[in-house]
Amino acid sequence: ELPSFNEFLDDLNFIIDTSIDKTGVMLSMRRLEYLKEKFESYILLNEHQETLKTKLNPHRDFYNCRKIDNNIGLSMCMTKKHLLNVINLKLREEPDRIVYDDKRGNRFTLEQLFQPYFDSNNSRRLNVDDLFEFGLIDRNFGSVDDSSGLNIDNDTDYEAIIKNEILSRIEHTFLRIENSIGGEYLSTILKQVLSDYEKSKYQFGEIGINFNLLDTYREGQGKWESLADWIIDNRLVSYNVKWIIRIPRNYSILKEQGQVSSFQDFLNQIFKPLFEVSINPLKNPKLHYFLTKISGFDLLSVDKRHRDESLFDIPKLQSPRKWTSDENPPYSYYLYYIFKNFSKLNNFRKSRSMCTFNLRPHVASLSDRSGLGIITESLSSCFLLSKNIINGEKLANYPVLQYLYYLKQIGITMSPLCWNKTLQLSNDDDNHIESNTFAYEKNPAIEFFQIGMRVSLSTNKPLFSSLTREPLIEEYSVAGSMHKLSGVDLCELCRNSVLISEFNGDLKRHWIG
Numbered sequence: 001e002l003p004s005f006n007e008f009l010d011d012l013n014f015i016i017d018t019s020i021d022k023t024g025v026m027l028s029m030r031r032l033e034y035l036k037e038k039f040e041s042y043i044l045l046n047e048h049q050e051t052l053k054t055k056l057n058p059h060r061d062f063y064n065c066r067k068i069d070n071n072i073g074l075s076m077c078m079t080k081k082h083l084l085n086v087i088n089l090k091l092r093e094e095p096d097r098i099v100y101d102d103k104r105g106n107r108f109t110l111e112q113l114f115q116p117y118f119d120s121n122n123s124r125r126l127n128v129d130d131l132f133e134f135g136l137i138d139r140n141f142g143s144v145d146d147s148s149g150l151n152i153d154n155d156t157d158y159e160a161i162i163k164n165e166i167l168s169r170i171e172h173t174f175l176r177i178e179n180s181i182g183g184e185y186l187s188t189i190l191k192q193v194l195s196d197y198e199k200s201k202y203q204f205g206e207i208g209i210n211f212n213l214l215d216t217y218r219e220g221q222g223k224w225e226s227l228a229d230w231i232i233d234n235r236l237v238s239y240n241v242k243w244i245i246r247i248p249r250n251y252s253i254l255k256e257q258g259q260v261s262s263f264q265d266f267l268n269q270i271f272k273p274l275f276e277v278s279i280n281p282l283k284n285p286k287l288h289y290f291l292t293k294i295s296g297f298d299l300l301s302v303d304k305r306h307r308d309e310s311l312f313d314i315p316k317l318q319s320p321r322k323w324t325s326d327e328n329p330p331y332s333y334y335l336y337y338i339f340k341n342f343s344k345l346n347n348f349r350k351s352r353s354m355c356t357f358n359l360r361p362h363v364a365s366l367s368d369r370s371g372l373g374i375i376t377e378s379l380s381s382c383f384l385l386s387k388n389i390i391n392g393e394k395l396a397n398y399p400v401l402q403y404l405y406y407l408k409q410i411g412i413t414m415s416p417l418c419w420n421k422t423l424q425l426s427n428d429d430d431n432h433i434e435s436n437t438f439a440y441e442k443n444p445a446i447e448f449f450q451i452g453m454r455v456s457l458s459t460n461k462p463l464f465s466s467l468t469r470e471p472l473i474e475e476y477s478v479a480g481s482m483h484k485l486s487g488v489d490l491c492e493l494c495r496n497s498v499l500i501s502e503f504n505g506d507l508k509r510h511w512i513g
Contacts, residue, residue, distance in 0.1 A: 002343060005317070008336050008384065015380040019400040028399035032451055035406070039450040043486075050488050062476070062487050066511035067494040068501045069205040069472045070360075070413040071244075071390045071458040075175040075186070077207055079466050082192045086185060087114075087174065088125050100169050101180050113169050177230055187234035196469065197240035203472055206295050206501060208244040213254055213269055224273040228290040242295040242502060244360065247338065249300060252328035263329060263337070264320035271341045278349050295502035296358030297342060298390060299335055301378050331374060332381040335361060339385045358502045360388045360413075376401075387411065388500050392455075393419070396444040406453045411500035415460035416443040417475050446483045449493060456497035 003011070018024055054061065090097075095111035102108070114126070177183035197203055213223055231237065247270065254260045260269065273287070281288035320337055323329060339359060346356040363378040375394050379401050382389045388411035395402040395412075405412065420440035449455040457479060462471035480490055498511050 002340055005319075005333075005336055009317070009332075011384055012332055012377075012380055015383060015401075015404075016376050019376060019380065019398050021400070024400045028403040031403055032399060032406075035451045036447065039452070047486065051486065054487060060513075062490045062494070064202060065491045065494040066202050066204065066498055067472060067476070068456070068497040068503070069203070069458050070388075070411075070456050070497055070500050071415065071460055072205055072207045073461055074177075074190075074207050074209050076461040076463040077205075078189045078193050079462050079469055079471060081469060082189050083174065083463065084126060085192065086189045090185065090188075091126070099173050099179075099181050099185075102169070108169060110173075113173060177227075183230055183234075187230070187236060190236055191234075194236065194238040194241055198238060200240075200470075203470075204240045204242075204501070204503065205472075206242050206244050208246045208298060210246045210248060210300075211270070212248055212250065213259065213266075214250065214257075222273055223269070224277075224287055225284060228284070228287040231290055231293075232286045237293060241293075243290075243293055244295050244298050246298045246300055246362075247334075249302070249328060249331070249334055251334075252326055255324075255326050261324065262321055263323035267320055267337060267341055270338075271345060274345055275348065278345070278352065278354060292355050294355075294357060296360050297338065298359075299331075299338055299361040301331060301362040301364050301374070301391075331378050335381045335385055358388065359386045360390055360411075360500075361386055362390045363392060364394055383408065383410065388413070391415075392448070393444055395448070402448075402451075402453075406451060409454050411454045411456065411496065412448065413456050413458050413497075413500060414443070414445040414448075415458050415465075415475075416440055416445050417465045417478055418460040419443060420465075440478070441482060446479060446485070449489075449496075454496050454499065455493065456500050457493055458497075 090110060091114065096109050098107050099110050100108040100113060172179055173181070174185045174189070177186060193205075197205055209227065211223060211227070231243075251260065251263055251266045254266060260266045273284075274291070277284050277287045277291070317329070317333060342357065342359055349356055361378075361382055363382055364375040376398065379395060379398060383401065383404055390413045392405070392412035392414055395405060417440065420443070445455055445457065457472075457475045459466060459471040459475055465471070466474055468474050476490055476493065479485060479493075485493075495512055498508050501508070
């Protein structure tokens with residue numbers, strides 16, 4: 001039986017109070033330091049013997065270990081080469097096709113989207129430098145918008161706004177599902193990504209799809225039905241890939257637009273179709289099949305409208321049916337009620353011998369402009385409700401929570417290269433500097449691993465961070481070079497990625513050995 005929300009809040013407040021207790025902090029720091037030094041001592045005493053044993057075991061090295069990319073964003077899962085190939089192919093085959101409609105009713109052909117960089121009368125192909133020119137592979141794209149407060153009388157600002165409009169059209173056409181061409185170009189790019197996974201026997205991926213109730217792929221359809229149709233109709237199913245459903249914290253926006261009347265209505269739109277198809281799979285065979293390819297659910301931590309209010313004022317935190325205000329609930333409120341519905345769904349599906357799902361939420365990350373409240377709240381909530389998390393860099397600042405995560409062996413998926421790329425781009429432009437971003441060598445991922453925490457490496461956004469056609473191998477290679485990791489260390493990181501993943505249990509046992 002699940003604890004009530006008030007009981008959950010009591011436990012959550014206890015964890016948060018413990019995390020800032022001076023005695024607990026001192027004890028945890030000593031234990032973590034001991035674990036780190038224990039790892040270093042083991043390496044000094046056993047490294048040569050370990051290396052010798054690996055040589056006696058043929059065909060079992062880093063390249064022959066199954067490795068899973070546990071966190072990839074759908075719209076950024078491709079490399080620069082994948083994106084360029086499709087852009088150039090479509091520009092050559094159908095430059096006059098209308099692919100974009102703006103809010104003012106203007107319609108654009110594919111060739112018009114890339115003017116003045118492309119001309120069908122010119123045989124020149126676009127290259128990676130052109131993508132940088134568009135800003136399409138700069139993670140800060142879209143940072144200039146109508147609310148930016150720019151003075152458009154300034155020529156530089158005006159040019160930035162125009163460039164941002166061009167960029168928005170290209171991004172909407174090639175990297176979105178919900179557009180006038182039904183996500184056709186994104187599906188073409190994704191097929192290249194899936195093909196690369198299938199050619200590699202030892203690489204797998206878990207791709208995250210934003211479950212945004214504000215958008216639908218086809219009019220007159222629910223979000224689940226629309227998403228399943230897009231995956232199945234475009235044949236985006238692969239033995240090497242599973243999907244993670246990312247739930248954004250956008251209740252307040254939906255409420256303002258009249259799409260939901262309460263937070264319970266928000267939850268119903270997510271979970272009701274899943275219960276219905278679990279009761280009667282024939283009602284929607286495509287959705288039923290799509291659910292077999294889903295690893296789990298993810299709650300995104302970002303909330304641009306977050307206010308620094310008391311998060312745990314119990315009179316304010318009413319039940320979902322009574323939460324009818326426009327105010328967005330706190331992270332812990334979202335996570336608890338998603339976990340509650342998620343548990344009921346899993347129990348029901350398990351009773352019918354159907355696949356179940358994992359909860360793998362985002363915690364406050366390096367890119368979130370969040371105060372201490374949301375950081376401790378997200379880390380503590382995830383400790384109580386989930387077995388795995390995405391992003392965990394902030395744990396380095398909370399020794400008690402870090403030690404608790406170690407004791408419970410909660411899986412942590414981290415992307416050092418992705419955040420390092422942010423730093424490099426920021427250094428080139430003072431306007432984009434973010435003080436809460438780690439340089440690669442300061443990212444705590446490998447230190448967590450050496451302490452004994454269950455850490456896996458992921459690419460997160462290969463379009464931004466990768467320079468090769470194998471982003472995951474690149475991620476491991478850089479980690480091995482920067483931190484002087486042995487082949488055994490890299491294999492253990494691969495093992496962690498398998499343990500964190502939600503592929504079939506029999507397969508995981510075989511992959512781990």
